[in-house]
Amino acid sequence: MADPYAPSPKDKFTFGLWTVGHTGKDPFGEPTRPRLTPAEIVDLLGEVEGVHGVNFHDNDLVPIDASSQQADQIKSEFARALRRTRLRVAMATTNLFGDPAFRDGAFTSNDAEVRAYAVHKTMRAMDLGAEFGAQVYVFWGGREGAETDASKDPVEAEDRFRRAIDFLCEYSIERGYGYRFALEAKPNEPRGHLYFPTTGHYLAFIQTLAHKDMVGVNPEVAHEHMAGLNFVHAVAAAISADKLFHIDLNDQEFGRFDQDYRFGSVNLKHAFFLVKLLEDHKYAGYRHFDAHAYRTADRADVIEFARGCMRTYLILREKARRWSADDQVRRILKQVARPSKDLDSLWGTYSRAHAETLLGMTFDRVAMASRTLPYERLDQRTMEILLGVD
Numbered sequence: 001m002a003d004p005y006a007p008s009p010k011d012k013f014t015f016g017l018w019t020v021g022h023t024g025k026d027p028f029g030e031p032t033r034p035r036l037t038p039a040e041i042v043d044l045l046g047e048v049e050g051v052h053g054v055n056f057h058d059n060d061l062v063p064i065d066a067s068s069q070q071a072d073q074i075k076s077e078f079a080r081a082l083r084r085t086r087l088r089v090a091m092a093t094t095n096l097f098g099d100p101a102f103r104d105g106a107f108t109s110n111d112a113e114v115r116a117y118a119v120h121k122t123m124r125a126m127d128l129g130a131e132f133g134a135q136v137y138v139f140w141g142g143r144e145g146a147e148t149d150a151s152k153d154p155v156e157a158e159d160r161f162r163r164a165i166d167f168l169c170e171y172s173i174e175r176g177y178g179y180r181f182a183l184e185a186k187p188n189e190p191r192g193h194l195y196f197p198t199t200g201h202y203l204a205f206i207q208t209l210a211h212k213d214m215v216g217v218n219p220e221v222a223h224e225h226m227a228g229l230n231f232v233h234a235v236a237a238a239i240s241a242d243k244l245f246h247i248d249l250n251d252q253e254f255g256r257f258d259q260d261y262r263f264g265s266v267n268l269k270h271a272f273f274l275v276k277l278l279e280d281h282k283y284a285g286y287r288h289f290d291a292h293a294y295r296t297a298d299r300a301d302v303i304e305f306a307r308g309c310m311r312t313y314l315i316l317r318e319k320a321r322r323w324s325a326d327d328q329v330r331r332i333l334k335q336v337a338r339p340s341k342d343l344d345s346l347w348g349t350y351s352r353a354h355a356e357t358l359l360g361m362t363f364d365r366v367a368m369a370s371r372t373l374p375y376e377r378l379d380q381r382t383m384e385i386l387l388g389v390d
Contacts, residue, residue: 199234
């Protein structure tokens with residue numbers, strides 16, 4: 001019998017070189033897995049049935065100090081691995097946080113030479129991504145922030161970031177790359193405070209850009225959960241603004257460091273409502289798993305980690321369909337919904353007549369407050385569906 005939760009490339013599941021290639025090193029311990037070349041990482045993903053593609057930072061693929069000859073060899077081996085596995089590159093990004101030159105930011109640095117180098121490095125990385133057919137380009141400002149606000153004016157820092165994105169949009173247009181830029185928020189880490197801590201901050205920022213139509217967001221589960229925020233609501237805001245260009249799926253304990261756990265492994269109900277939101281609104285973009293296997297994992301367990309990310313998403317997709325079709329759920333939703341086209345039309349479009357009609361109406365607050373809202377029963381039914389109870 002066919003596995004109903006077997007992924008397919010049509011699901012657009014992707015992984016980064018830095019995710020399945022993670023060596024298990026953390027701030028307190030040395031690597032527990034060998035470092036793999038980019039081609040070896042692609043071959044590992046080739047063993048995981050159903051993966052659509054692989055993503056990279058510029059220096060995940062080509063080390064920052066590689067010679068031209070070394071870069072050509074790495075790219076050639078990587079291209080051959082892509083052909084062997086029939087994987088594609090869906091997204092690319094730039095590492096503007098690892099090198100000590102970026103210790104005080106990249107686009108927002110106080111040093112004009114650092115800012116120019118950051119733009120230079122990003123242009124070269126965009127060239128590299130385009131060489132392999134990437135369609136989405138993500139910007140995560142890992143060092144764009146401060147430990148002390150004495151160090152720089154945040155308004156000026158934001159303006160520097162704006163000018164950099166505007167410049168790079170022009171570069172993509174001039175080169176004909178057709179990139180869709182996706183900005184990724186995070187509240188803190190590796191800096192004490194980052195300038196664009198949430199998806200909402202970036203949605204507002206995008207409206208100030210010269211080419212706002214080609215710039216969207218790349219929300220990440222862990223980054224919103226670190227601050228105790230509801231990630232589903234962040235994604236909903238992006239969908240409402242037609243700015244969900246890419247998404248990073250993983251999991252995270254609230255209030256902890258950036259854990260990048262396997263998708264759905266911590267907050268199952270949050271993961272369920274996220275999948276339901278994406279499927280209900282027919283999100284057609286890439287579903288990228290920006291997560292790491294446990295430090296205890298060996299190569300075989302890393303493969304299980306990748307399979308688990310995709311399998312959990314597909315199980316939750318089936319649960320979402322079941323939830324929507326469930327008789328108990330539908331009865332409760334029908335009970336709490338009290339639609340009225342006439343009432344909605346009064347405030348949905350402003351006119352003086354509508355305003356006067358609304359002002360002249362009398363509302364029964366006691367009756368409204370007494371209407372039954374059985375959300376405990378609805379939430380319990382949600383839990384039962386998630387737990388497999390008929």
